[in-house]
Amino acid sequence: MAWGQPAWGADPAPLDPLLAQIRAGKVRDLTLFSSQRVRTEDWARLFDALADADRAGHGVRSLHISGHRIPAEANAALHTYLSEAATALTVLAILARDATDADLAPWANGLAAAQVVNLEELDVSGKALAGPCANLGRFVNAAARSLRKLDVAANAGTLSLPAGTMLPTLATLVLADCDLDAPALRGWLAVAPNVADLDVAGNAHIAADVPAWAPLAANLTAVAVAGTHFDDAALAALLHACPSLQTVNAAECRVTGTDLANDLSAPKCTTLVLRKNPVAALERVLAAVPNVEVLDVAECKGLGASHLDAVLQMPRIQTVGFRGNAVEADPAPGDKSAAVTLDLTATNLSLPVLRSWIARHPGVVNWEVASNPCGEENDGADMLELAKEILPRNLYWR
Known part of the structure; x- marks a missing residue:
């Protein structure tokens, strides 16, 4: 569940209703949006509730609190949750936007002390991690036997893990x-x-x-x-x-x-x-x-109708992205295409040329032709008529 937020400028709302639901096993996936203001004292209470739920056999599986800074007052409760409970936790997104590797220390300390770690996904993207990240290394080492996805995108600078780190299950x-x-x-x-x-x-x-x-x-x-x-x-x-x-x-x-x-x-x-x-x-x-089977060559300057012909003759082609190129000529003779979806948005396509391509490739089910002259002629009435003619195939031009 995603926990709501009070109006801007209001005092942070107590988490009591949420904590009750967590303990009752009604929350298995929890997201606290970064815009949700949380009282300082409620962070420790949140981790206590998460630990209680896990011990009762209905722990939270995914916890998304990215964008929040965890106060030091909550570190003890966080440590208890990670080291003694959190066995149900498989997905975790954490840290404030300007967080550095030092902010990962409480998380690394807790997970390193755990007997059972089932964490599969860690998201610390969009932070200020940079250079050698010792705490990140300790954290992922603690989850090395279960971690399958690690997202550290958009951090502040070239970051690295300590020597000796090994993540054999990371996919x-x-x-x-x-x-x-x-x-x-x-x-x-x-x-x-x-x-x-x-x-x-x-x-x-x-x-x-x-x-x-x-x-x-x-x-x-x-x-x-x-x-x-x-x-x-x-x-x-x-x-x-x-x-x-x-x-x-x-x-x-x-x-x-x-x-x-x-x-x-x-x-x-x-x-x-x-x-x-x-x-x-x-x-x-x-x-x-x-x-x-899927080829996207949209907005590649210099490509035209002959190139589209070549693409559509590929034996296993299913989806073609060709938007932003020029398709101003009729198709060349050849075999019917195996393609199902064709995006010809903004290709300077006229109605007669479009009709030629549709007739030439009856197997194409989805035609994306928005932002073309063909859709602007006669206030779109001709396109509406064409769309009816080719049913049950789909024609999108607006």
């Missing part, structure tokens, strides 16, 4: 917008050898030496490098080092396709996002992902 690691370079990322991957889902978006400099860190992530099935300096060489190195990749998000990077080797192939990659890349040789990109 998802979120390091987006942490100002990491290749050596720093290599350090993180060394402590999490079994990560399958990695988000390092917004770390511009990790593209400088992909061969230095990608081999440590050979088990990856999904990766996000959006908003970095990834170019053709970096993408090729990543696909080569991580042959199990199924999903690659390289939006807003520097991929052109021009320098991709003709023999580059990532047959397991089924989802590729290249939105807002300067793609110039789409045919080489497509050759590298022969089994792609």
Whole structure:
């Protein structure tokens, strides 16, 4: 449940009704929004209630109190909850917005003293963690046998874990917008050898030496490098080092396709996002992902109708993002596409050309054509008529 907030400017509301529900086992997932003002004395009472509920066999499973600063007066109750109870707790989001590693000390102390730890997800994103984080290391080490997801995105600077930290069960690691370079990322991957889902978006400099860190992530099935300096060489190195990749998000990077080797192939990659890349040789990109099912090449300057034709001829294609490109010509002859969803928003699409594409690809069920001339003609009456003609397929133009 999400606990409500009093009106702005009002005194913090007592938590008594919430504490009663926690003890009664009526709260298994608890979120205290950062805008919810909590009385200082109520924090200790909250942790006492959480401990009581856990001992009674109906403990809270997920606790989201990110954005709140826990007063020192509550540290003893927090320690008791984490060290003697909290066995039901699997998801935790904590720390005030400007929190540093020092603010993690009470949490690390409590969890390190626990006999049973079942924590699977920890979210400390959007804080001020920076540099070597000893308390974060102690915390995750205490949960090393159960932790499956760690989110430290958008912290203040390049952060790292102490030497000796090992997270063998970690499957998802979120390091987006942490100002990491290749050596720093290599350090993180060394402590999490079994990560399958990695988000390092917004770390511009990790593209400088992909061969230095990608081999440590050979088990990856999904990766996000959006908003970095990834170019053709970096993408090729990543696909080569991580042959199990199924999903690659390289939006807003520097991929052109021009320098991709003709023999580059990532047959397991089924989802590729290249939105807002300067793609110039789409045919080489497509050759590298022969089994792609979801392809987003929206707002890639220079792509047009012939490129859309090529995408729609991919044998397993299901969803195509092509918005913001130019589709001003009729489709070329060829096989009917296997695609189901096609986004042609803002592609300068006229009604006659749209009709040609719809007729050419009867298997496409969902047509997204908003912000095009075809939807503006005749106050949309022609589009309404077309939508009726192609039922039960869907046409979205507003």
